Amino acid sequence: xxxxxxxxxxxxxxxxxxxxxxxxxxxxAAQGRLRDGRLNAAEELGNWEDWRSHGEEIRKHTLExxxxxxxMLVDNVSKRGGHVFFAQTAEEANEYITNVVKKKGAxxxxxxxxxxxxxxxxxxxLEKIGCDVVESDxxxxxxxxxxxxxxxxxxxxxxxxxKEQIRDVFRDKLGYKNSEKPEELALFAREQLREEFLAxxxxxxxxxFAIADSGTVTLVTNEGNARMATTLPKTQITVMGMERIVPSxxxxxxxxxxxxxxxxxxxxxxxxxxxxxxxxxxxxDGPEEFHLVVVDNGRSKILGTEFxxxxxxxxxxxxxxxxxxxxxxxxxxxxxxxxxPIGAVLSPLLGGYDDYKELPYASTLxxxxxxxxxxxxxxxxxxxxxxxKIVEKEGKAPVFESLSMKAFRMGxxxxxxxxxxxxxxxxxxxxxxxxxxxxxxxGPLKNWTSIRDFPAPSNERFRDWxxxxxxxxxxx
Amino acid sequence: MKVxxxxxxxxxxxxxxxxxxxxxxLEHLGCEVDFPEGQTxxxxxxxxxxxxxxxxxxxxxxxxxxxxxxxxxxxxxxCGTMFHEYPNIFAGDAEWEPKAxxxxxxxxxxxxxxxxxxxxxxxxxxxxxxxxxxxxxxMTRLLGVKEAPLTLLKNVKGLxxxxxxxxxxxxxxxxxxxxxxxxxxxxxxDEKVRHVESTKADILVGADAGCLMNIGGRISRxxxxxxxxxxxxxxxxxx
Numbered sequence: 001x002x003x004x005x006x007x008x009x010x011x012x013x014x015x016x017x018x019x020x021x022x023x024x025x026x027x028x029a030a031q032g033r034l035r036d037g038r039l040n041a042a043e044e045l046g047n048w049e050d051w052r053s054h055g056e057e058i059r060k061h062t063l064e065x066x067x068x069x070x071x072m073l074v075d076n077v078s079k080r081g082g083h084v085f086f087a088q089t090a091e092e093a094n095e096y097i098t099n100v101v102k103k104k105g106a107x108x109x110x111x112x113x114x115x116x117x118x119x120x121x122x123x124x125x126l127e128k129i130g131c132d133v134v135e136s137d138x139x140x141x142x143x144x145x146x147x148x149x150x151x152x153x154x155x156x157x158x159x160x161x162x163k164e165q166i167r168d169v170f171r172d173k174l175g176y177k178n179s180e181k182p183e184e185l186a187l188f189a190r191e192q193l194r195e196e197f198l199a200x201x202x203x204x205x206x207x208x209f210a211i212a213d214s215g216t217v218t219l220v221t222n223e224g225n226a227r228m229a230t231t232l233p234k235t236q237i238t239v240m241g242m243e244r245i246v247p248s249x250x251x252x253x254x255x256x257x258x259x260x261x262x263x264x265x266x267x268x269x270x271x272x273x274x275x276x277x278x279x280x281x282x283x284x285d286g287p288e289e290f291h292l293v294v295v296d297n298g299r300s301k302i303l304g305t306e307f308x309x310x311x312x313x314x315x316x317x318x319x320x321x322x323x324x325x326x327x328x329x330x331x332x333x334x335x336x337x338x339x340x341p342i343g344a345v346l347s348p349l350l351g352g353y354d355d356y357k358e359l360p361y362a363s364t365l366x367x368x369x370x371x372x373x374x375x376x377x378x379x380x381x382x383x384x385x386x387x388x389k390i391v392e393k394e395g396k397a398p399v400f401e402s403l404s405m406k407a408f409r410m411g412x413x414x415x416x417x418x419x420x421x422x423x424x425x426x427x428x429x430x431x432x433x434x435x436x437x438x439x440x441x442x443g444p445l446k447n448w449t450s451i452r453d454f455p456a457p458s459n460e461r462f463r464d465w466x467x468x469x470x471x472x473x474x475x476x
Numbered sequence: 477m478k479v480x481x482x483x484x485x486x487x488x489x490x491x492x493x494x495x496x497x498x499x500x501x502l503e504h505l506g507c508e509v510d511f512p513e514g515q516t517x518x519x520x521x522x523x524x525x526x527x528x529x530x531x532x533x534x535x536x537x538x539x540x541x542x543x544x545x546x547x548x549x550x551x552x553x554x555c556g557t558m559f560h561e562y563p564n565i566f567a568g569d570a571e572w573e574p575k576a577x578x579x580x581x582x583x584x585x586x587x588x589x590x591x592x593x594x595x596x597x598x599x600x601x602x603x604x605x606x607x608x609x610x611x612x613x614x615m616t617r618l619l620g621v622k623e624a625p626l627t628l629l630k631n632v633k634g635l636x637x638x639x640x641x642x643x644x645x646x647x648x649x650x651x652x653x654x655x656x657x658x659x660x661x662x663x664x665x666d667e668k669v670r671h672v673e674s675t676k677a678d679i680l681v682g683a684d685a686g687c688l689m690n691i692g693g694r695i696s697r698x699x700x701x702x703x704x705x706x707x708x709x710x711x712x713x714x715x
Contacts, residue, residue, distance in 0.1 A: 011659075018663055035644075324646040328663040362657060364650025364664075365524055366613035387526025397526070405527040411516070412485075412534035415541075418516040422489050437696060447655035451662040452693030455490045462488045462495035466511045 002090075002121045003351050005150040005335050010358040017329035023152075023160040027330055030159050034321040037265020038372070045261060055258045056376040058251045059312035062243075066303065069212040069245050070294065076215025080277025082290040086242075090120035093295050097122060097204070097237055098129050100291055104235050106131065106201035112219065112226035113137035114206025115154055115315060116241045116295050118337045119350070122204070133204075134196040136225035138189055142166055145173045152331025152339060155263050155317040160330050193225070203233035203287065207240035208314075209255060210292070213248045216276040217292065220259060220269050227273045236275070236287035242294050243311040255314055255375075262374035263316040298350040306385050309377050310345045317342075319369035319379055325362055334359060341369035341379045348386055357396055360386035404444065426457030433457075477594070479507040480545035482538075482583070484555045485517040486685040494685065497712035498551045498586060504712070505594055514541040518558040523565070524651050535562055539575045547593065548583040551708045553615020554684050556585040560619060585615060586708060587683060591624040597631055603713040604634035607705075608677040610668070610691065611643045612684040625683050625707055632710060638675040642667075649690035665694045672702060683707045 006013070017023065042048035062069055074084045087093030101109065109131050117123065123133045135144045139158040143149045146169045151157030158166070163180040170176030170188060178184040208220045217238045219226035230236050246252045260266045279286035302311055320326050320340030331339035336347035336356065344359035360383045369379040391397045411421040432438045432445075433456040441449035448454055479502055483495045502509050516534060523531035539562065542548050550556045560583065562576035590596050609629060616622050629637055648654065648664025668691055672680050680695075680702055682688045692704035 014657075014659060018659060322644075324648070324664055325657075325660055327645070328660055328667075361653070362660070364613070364646045364648060364653045364661075366646035366650065367617040368613070368644065368646065371617050384524060384526065387524070388528050389526070391526040392528070401525065402527075405522050405525065405530045408517075408522050408527070409530035409533050412519065412522075413516070413537045415514040415516060415537075418485075422485070425489065437693075439697070444655060447658045448693070451658055451697065452665065452690065453696040454693060455689060457489055458492035460492060462483050462492035463511065463513065465492055465496060466499070467513070 003119045003337050004355055005332060005337060013333045013335055014329050017333040022162060023330045024328060026160055026162045028327055031321050031327055038262055038318055041261035041265040051258060052374055052376050054254055055374055058254060059375045062245060062247060063308060063311050069247055072212040073210055073215060073245060077277060077292050080215050082277045082292055084292045086294050088296045090297050093120050093293050094122055094125035096293055098125055100237060101126060101131060101202055102129060104201060108200045109133045109202045109204055110196050110200035110229050110233060111135050112205045112229040113140055114239055115337060116206055117239050120295060120297060136193055136229055138223055141189060142169060145169055150332060151337055153317060153320060154315050154338065197228045197232050200233045202235045202237060203229035204237045205229055207238050207244050209252050210240055210245045211249055211252050212245055214276060216274050218252060219273040220256060222270045224271045227271055230273060230275050231285040234287060235289045237291045237293060239293045239295060242296050242299050258374035259314050259316050262318040302349050307349055307382060310349060310382060312375050312377050313342050314375060316374055318372040318374060322368040322372045324366060345379055345382045353390060353396060357390060422461060429457055477507050478546045479509050479549050480542055481509055481511050482515060482548050482550040484550060484552045484685060487551060491685055494551055494706040494708050497708040501708055501712040505596055505599060512541045518555045520558045521651055536572060539579050542579055549586055549589045551586045552684050553585045553612045553619055553621060554686060556583055557614040557619045559583040585619060585621050587624040587628050588621045591627055597627050599628060599711050601711045601713050602633035603710055603715050605678045606636045606676060607679040607681050608638050608640045608672060608675040610640060610647065610680060610682040610687055612682060612687045613646050615683055628711055638677055640675060641671045647687050647691050649686050654690055665690055669694055673700060679703045679705050681705050681707050681710050
């Protein structure tokens with residue numbers, strides 16, 4: 001699938017999202033739950049702002065010394081008998097992974113949730129060599145069963161579906177006969193997945209945090225599927241974005257505390273799985289062979305730029321859960337597996353402006369994202385930086401817009417021009433005013449008045465009123 | 477106390493009565509209000525659209541206009557926030573950064589100024605009506621002014637106050653967003669209007685002309701019987 005979802009143009013995708021009332025109902029209900037959960041969990045922890053600042057410091061420090069910590073991680077994974085591969089591109093990562101799988105002669109692969117493997121289209125690469133790749137995260141599995149419906153949220157990939165729709169998918173694709181009760185749906189999924197775990201020869205996981213000074217990968221789940229995927233198959237491959245690293249267990253504890261609260265409002269998820277290299281002597285379970293694939297795929301290009309903070313993201317989706325735009329258009333409208341505010345920042349960086357130039361504008365800059373981010377990424381500011389880039393460096397802004405901004409500069413940098421403009425504007429608008437409002441605006445006002453009225457300009461500008469008043473006062 | 481009014485371009489041109497209410501209110505509270513005539517726009521429309529160079533010229537102009545002011549007070553959370561962003565925008569500029577910091581430090585949103593500087597919580601206003609309040613995003617999240625408008629509104633005689641459900645969600649204005657992405661904006665503002673309706677309020681109060689133009693414009697288009705009022709007008713009511 002890759003990072004890009006579908007080929008439809010942005011406007012078409014948004015139209016589709018806005019007209020999907022099931023999805024919008026499911027998304028707004030989930031947003032309410034997740035937002036309340038995060039706020040309650042933050043309050044219960046206390047000193048949330050201090051925790052956020054601490055999280056921010058950790059991410060900043062780690063990214064500033066990324067090469068140092070990556071080297072430390074490689075050393076420690078190797079010492080424990082694991083193999084590490086640095087993939088500069090998606091192709092390199094897939095080539096390495098398919099080679100490992102081929103060497104093992106494996107056909108059945110079980111996966112726990114991972115965004116980076118979506119980003120690099122790993123499933124497709126493995127399917128091409130004849131493997132059966134089974135998603136074991138419940139949300140991901142639902143989407144896989146539903147003919148590879150793309151994820152619409154980075155933590156809850158099937159957020160756009162309600163329970164009735166999930167029941168229908170199971171019924172149509174797998175012959176499910178029970179109700180839409182979540183317990184019954186989950187039980188059915190568990191029975192189906194248990195077989196897959198037992199049969200899988202290779203387990204592939206993502207990585208929430210790799211711990212540099214111990215060579216450990218940690219996985220945060222509620223379903224326990226990552227633990228199954230890392231203990232049952234004989235070979236384990238963990239795929240991580242190159243920024244998904246912490247110096248030591250101490251920092252990992254801080255970030256996990258922030259992650260689970262920000263993502264789902266939990267103090268701790270049901271499972272935090274930590275795995276250090278392959279099974280050691282005397283260990284009862286764990287993989288016999290362990291591979292860590294560190295994926296760059298455009299990340300190192302972000303390092304050292306004004307967008308470096310985008311790499312601080314710990315993929316909690318708190319920004320998505322509060323975004324009022326996401327609320328109405330849903331995840332698929334973003335055309336990227338990374339939706340919402342972080343997606344609007346990250347997708348153009350990883351996938352380029354040609355495919356994602358609209359995303360930085362799909363925001364009111366309300367800053368709900370920035371306020372929610374547990375590691376204080378200034379998301380709305382990064383969206384403005386994208387806009388600056390699109391205007392200045394990419395030259396991709398509409399001509400009309402750059403002309404009006406030139407006019408803006410002339411009209412606001414000099415009081416004389418402002419005076420002329422603000423006196424002239426009401427006169428020009430006058431023909432369009434009816435009953436003290438403009439219902440059918442000309443030019444740039446057209447898009448405004450297509451859905452709402454525009455106020456008629458005041459009969460007397462404030463500044464004229466003020467001046468006249470001063471004159472009168474000085475007379476009396 | 478001497479106060480310079482930064483009226484904002486929207487109020488200057490489209491809602492001059494809000495500007496008058498602001499002046500009268502401040503004078504009622506004992507302030508001496510002046511209006512530096514050279515003022516234009518804070519630069520936000522260009523800045524938020526990515527036109528940094530264009531916006532910086534208006535910012536420099538505004539810094540100069542308010543150079544001698546003791547306090548700068550504005551009836552807009554969003555435009556006030558913009559003044560507070562200037563130091564970040566001019567960070568590292570030896571000439572303009574200190575000036576930007578000086579301006580930011582003396583700039584207050586109207587209700588913030590009344591509560592924090594004048595230390596007044598009851599302005600003596602009265603308005604018999606049922607009202608709800610729209611918390612504008614920049615004012616609450618970026619400027620951090622959350623309580624001041626509510627404190628003042630709760631002390632308006634006769635005003636029956638109901639909290640707006642989902643008040644944290646943006647109304648869909650977002651400056652140029654409202655015209656660039658009008659299809660999305662429409663759904664956002666519709667949800668906001670539904671929430672306003674659910675409070676059964678006669679008046680929707682807000683502290684930002686932009687949001688009020690958006691929500692008010694939609695209310696007017698859909699013919700709902702709800703009046704939209706700037707908080708300066710409410711606080712200057714003596715009915």
